[in-house]
Amino acid sequence: MSSSASLLLAKRADESRIDPTADQRTLIIVACVYAVVIVLLWNIPYLKMIIYPFKLLTVGFHEFGHAFMGVLTCAHIESIHLDPNEGGATRMRGGIPWLTLPAGYLGSSLIGAAMIATSFDIRAAKVMTLIIAVFFLLTLWWARKDWLTWVLLLCMAGLIVAFWFIAHGVALQYLVLFIGVMSCLYSVWDICDDLIFRKVNESDATAFAKVVGCCPPQVWGVFWLAISLVFFAAGIIIGIVAFKTPLKQQQADKFLDT
Numbered sequence: 001m002s003s004s005a006s007l008l009l010a011k012r013a014d015e016s017r018i019d020p021t022a023d024q025r026t027l028i029i030v031a032c033v034y035a036v037v038i039v040l041l042w043n044i045p046y047l048k049m050i051i052y053p054f055k056l057l058t059v060g061f062h063e064f065g066h067a068f069m070g071v072l073t074c075a076h077i078e079s080i081h082l083d084p085n086e087g088g089a090t091r092m093r094g095g096i097p098w099l100t101l102p103a104g105y106l107g108s109s110l111i112g113a114a115m116i117a118t119s120f121d122i123r124a125a126k127v128m129t130l131i132i133a134v135f136f137l138l139t140l141w142w143a144r145k146d147w148l149t150w151v152l153l154l155c156m157a158g159l160i161v162a163f164w165f166i167a168h169g170v171a172l173q174y175l176v177l178f179i180g181v182m183s184c185l186y187s188v189w190d191i192c193d194d195l196i197f198r199k200v201n202e203s204d205a206t207a208f209a210k211v212v213g214c215c216p217p218q219v220w221g222v223f224w225l226a227i228s229l230v231f232f233a234a235g236i237i238i239g240i241v242a243f244k245t246p247l248k249q250q251q252a253d254k255f256l257d258t
Contacts (some may be wrong), residue, residue: 020240027120027177028236034181051182053156053255055130058140059088062190065107069100081118082139100213101208105187105224109231112184116235119177121243122169128176129160164252184235187228191221 020028041051048055051206063080066196070077075095082088083085092100118124138154182189190203205224206217 016091017241017244020236022244023242023245023246024120024240027173027239030174031116031177031181031232031236034178035185038182038185038189043192050124053152054182056153057156057179057183058137060135060187061111061183062104062108062186063088063090064135065103065105065110066100066139067092068107069103070095073099075100091250097211101204101211102224104204105190105227108183108186109228112180112182112186113231113235113238115176115180116178116184116232116250117242118236119173119180120239121245124243125173125176126164126169127170129164132160132179133157146159180235181232184232185222185228187224191224 028249038051041047042055063082067077067080070090070092073095076093078086078091078093080090090104103218115128118128134151136157140150160172160175163169164173166172187205191205203217205220209215209217209220212220
């Protein structure tokens with residue numbers, strides 16, 4: 001076989017990896033629908049209670065990003081506060097503000113993108129839920145004084161366990177995808193809360209603008225929005241390329257005897 005023919009076959013193979021299957025197209029459409037639904041539910045009174053536990057977990061991912069970067073920059077973490085209505089707050093002494101401030105958005109976008117990617121495969125989604133379980137424990141610890149948080153998160157944990165067994169984990173795929181979309185695009189919800197709806201705690205875009213000083217919060221808000229969309233697209237692309245196993249075969253495969 002000539003080198004040109006080999007290159008052509010390799011090119012076609014690469015194109016076939018990027019081209020989504022029918023099942024993957026469904027997940028992509030659902031991810032986009034999730035984004036719209038979350039926008040609507042995030043600030044609508046009463047209806048926003050539907051996503052309360054997911055919102056709390058997403059805020060936890062965001063604050064974990066701040067805390068993790070704080071530890072890396074030798075900061076002392078004094079407290080982590082979680083409130084799905086007002087947003088979270090990580091208080092620390094020391095560290096490097098221009099690194100710790102954007103780490104929240106970057107951390108939640110990275111975790112969200114990983115969830116989106118793993119939602120394209122049932123076994124990968126199940127592994128991701130085990131990682132989510134660790135964050136559950138951290139979230140319960142950070143919000144341990146709020147009994148309502150305990151009730152809601154424990155109910156959500158029960159939902160995940162139930163979804164684990166429904167249709168051999170297919171329902172779990174869509175749950176992981178939902179949490180992933182919410183986490184990946186957290187900067188959108190947070191910046192809208194601050195600059196449009198004027199919540200109590202200022203967004204990281206506003207705080208970062210004060211530290212850097214060169215641009216207003218709106219500019220940084222657009223910047224972090226673009227970064228979130230890049231992570232969102234990356235999660236989908238990685239999911240498409242990495243997980244080509246047909247849905248029926250995924251359902252037939254076993255993971256932890258389920």
